[in-house]
Amino acid sequence: MTPFQNASAWIDAENAQDPNSETHQSNSYPKELLYSNRMYERLMDFYPNASEEVQIASKAQHICRWKMPRESYPMDRVGYLKWREELKKFHAQTTAKILEKAGYSSVFIDRVSFLIEKKLLKKDSETQLLEDVICLVFLEYYFDAFVQKHDREKMKNIILKTWNKMSENGHQEALKINFSDANLQLIKDSLGL
Known part of the structure; x- marks a missing residue:
């Protein structure tokens, strides 16, 4: 091996x-x-x-x-x-x-x-790639549980923090995730889309 x-x-x-x-x-x-x-x-x-x-x-x-x-x-x-x-x-x-x-x-x-x-986030391309993947996995598999646990304002804050850690490629990939209608709307509201 x-x-x-x-x-x-x-x-x-x-x-x-x-x-x-x-x-x-x-x-x-x-x-x-x-x-x-x-x-x-x-x-x-x-x-x-x-x-x-x-x-x-x-x-x-x-x-x-x-x-x-x-x-x-x-x-x-x-x-x-x-x-x-x-x-x-x-x-x-x-x-x-x-x-x-x-x-x-x-x-x-x-x-x-x-x-x-996660050293040199935003400056090191591979650190950024890893952070994008962390955020994508969170949004795809763990986001829904967070929505059920926290109020809307707290969730907007979590979404903004997550979004700010990601690259433009990460953003585009995140918007392809199959969110529920309500969660997609929450994300769009948080980001002003």
Whole structure:
């Protein structure tokens, strides 16, 4: 097997240990394994020529996330931001160990870590590509649950923040998602379209 195949299998094996599950099309999956698969599939659909570094970063974006629960940090804005920063480092370090075992060079591993930590967003084309994919996966698979949990004004804010992180290509792709009529209208209202 190639280093990529080994690394992918090992990332999947880690994510398959998630004790949280999510149902999709009547089947139950470990939550982060399902997320990882959605990220990789969306990346390859959106940008099939993505580098191996971006492909691995997409699969490992949430690797072992359940080991660092949100509740382990103060439940305020500062706590949330600290959790997000430390999560990125945790995901990058967890992935780096797998890539070392797979035989990747330190240059390759550093690049994957750079991408997972989302450095130089808007300036680095591959960081931007990964962010587009994160936003597209959120909008396609997780947006509906957010709409049911939050009021309209909060949702407008979430939509604007998501939109502002994306590139123009990401925007065009997002508008192709099969949203419900109500959710599509909410997005258009939020963006003034």
